[in-house]
Amino acid sequence: MCAAGGSMFELVFLGTSAAAPSIRRGLSSAMVLHKEYRFLIDCGEGTQRQLLQSGLGFKRLDRILLTHGHLDHILGLGGLMSTFARWESVDRVEIYGGLWPLQRVRALMQVVFGEGEPPIDIQYVELSPGLLMEDETFELSVFPVSHRGPGCYGFAFREKEKRPFLVERAEALGVPAGPERARLVRGEAVTLADGRTVTPDEVLGEAVGGAKLVHVGDAGRTDNLVEVAQGADALVTEATYLDEEADMARKFGHLTAAQAARLAAEAGVRQLILTHISRRYSDKQVLDEARQIFPDTDVARDFDRYRIIKQH
Numbered sequence: 001m002c003a004a005g006g007s008m009f010e011l012v013f014l015g016t017s018a019a020a021p022s023i024r025r026g027l028s029s030a031m032v033l034h035k036e037y038r039f040l041i042d043c044g045e046g047t048q049r050q051l052l053q054s055g056l057g058f059k060r061l062d063r064i065l066l067t068h069g070h071l072d073h074i075l076g077l078g079g080l081m082s083t084f085a086r087w088e089s090v091d092r093v094e095i096y097g098g099l100w101p102l103q104r105v106r107a108l109m110q111v112v113f114g115e116g117e118p119p120i121d122i123q124y125v126e127l128s129p130g131l132l133m134e135d136e137t138f139e140l141s142v143f144p145v146s147h148r149g150p151g152c153y154g155f156a157f158r159e160k161e162k163r164p165f166l167v168e169r170a171e172a173l174g175v176p177a178g179p180e181r182a183r184l185v186r187g188e189a190v191t192l193a194d195g196r197t198v199t200p201d202e203v204l205g206e207a208v209g210g211a212k213l214v215h216v217g218d219a220g221r222t223d224n225l226v227e228v229a230q231g232a233d234a235l236v237t238e239a240t241y242l243d244e245e246a247d248m249a250r251k252f253g254h255l256t257a258a259q260a261a262r263l264a265a266e267a268g269v270r271q272l273i274l275t276h277i278s279r280r281y282s283d284k285q286v287l288d289e290a291r292q293i294f295p296d297t298d299v300a301r302d303f304d305r306y307r308i309i310k311q312h
């Protein structure tokens with residue numbers, strides 16, 4: 001395994017049950033961590049306790065991404081925001097979602113806080129397909145997903161590739177420590193005091209990094225997901241049904257384990273992680289169906305943690 005300079009995505013499942021909780025599984029929620037960033041994806045009922053139990057806590061939890069507006073994915077925001085407003089030092093939260101999901105969350109916040117300004121600064125950011133945010137090491141983009149109801153989105157986290165600076169090579173070429181090195185890292189050639197020119201290729205190693213994590217919430221079809229999932233190091237998707245109940249899956253806009261596995265195979269991902277598991281099946285039934293088609297499949301359990309790293 002080749003880590004990308006210590007930078008990667010960490011994924012923690014907080015709730016992995018479909019529609020209603022089970023004894024072992026809470027309702028939908030997961031967190032993606034990258035450097036100082038923390039993105040909570042969905043916030044089903046009971047998520048705040050799952051956050052505590054996972055050890056993640058509430059610190060720096062200021063970005064919440066919503067895959068869609070169904071209650072099993074948003075109802076936990078009522079309790080979480082109420083706790084933030086009363087007890088925690090989180091005083092500003094950005095909630096990202098489609099128009100309809102955000103309308104439902106606003107209505108929920110009105111129930112929690114009443115009319116007027118809530119005691120916590122909640123910024124509602126309406127999603128649209130494309131780049132949502134980026135910095136020098138990663139980008140987060142949004143893509144449409146087909147499920148029941150409007151405003152359903154998935155999230156693609158992509159680490160930018162970077163070329164490590166080879167200090168010994170720079171020393172050997174006589175590049176002094178200082179601004180010259182910074183310029184080489186930025187991809188610019190530099191001219192040294194003695195007139196020699198050093199190019200970036202002489203002091204930069206092979207590109208590393210570039211891990212890609214794709215998170216799809218509830219989804220009713222996969223043909224529009226192949227391209228966005230292409231080559232992902234990890235694909236997270238729902239698997240609410242088995243193929244024997246494909247009719248039900250179609251009717252309610254959900255995927256079967258086999259459909260999810262076929263998507264993973266077609267998109268050439270490295271690893272498939274299934275979530276949104278129905279109480280009617282055992283983990284083994286879901287796994288068996290998916291692994292027949294795509295062997296590198298896991299069924300996520302609450303509190304499972306994954307390090308998403310580019311494999312070279």
Ligand SMILES: [Zn+2]
Nearest residue numbers: 019070072218
């Ligand atoms: Zn759901």
Ligand SMILES: [Zn+2]
Nearest residue numbers: 068070147218
């Ligand atoms: Zn749903």
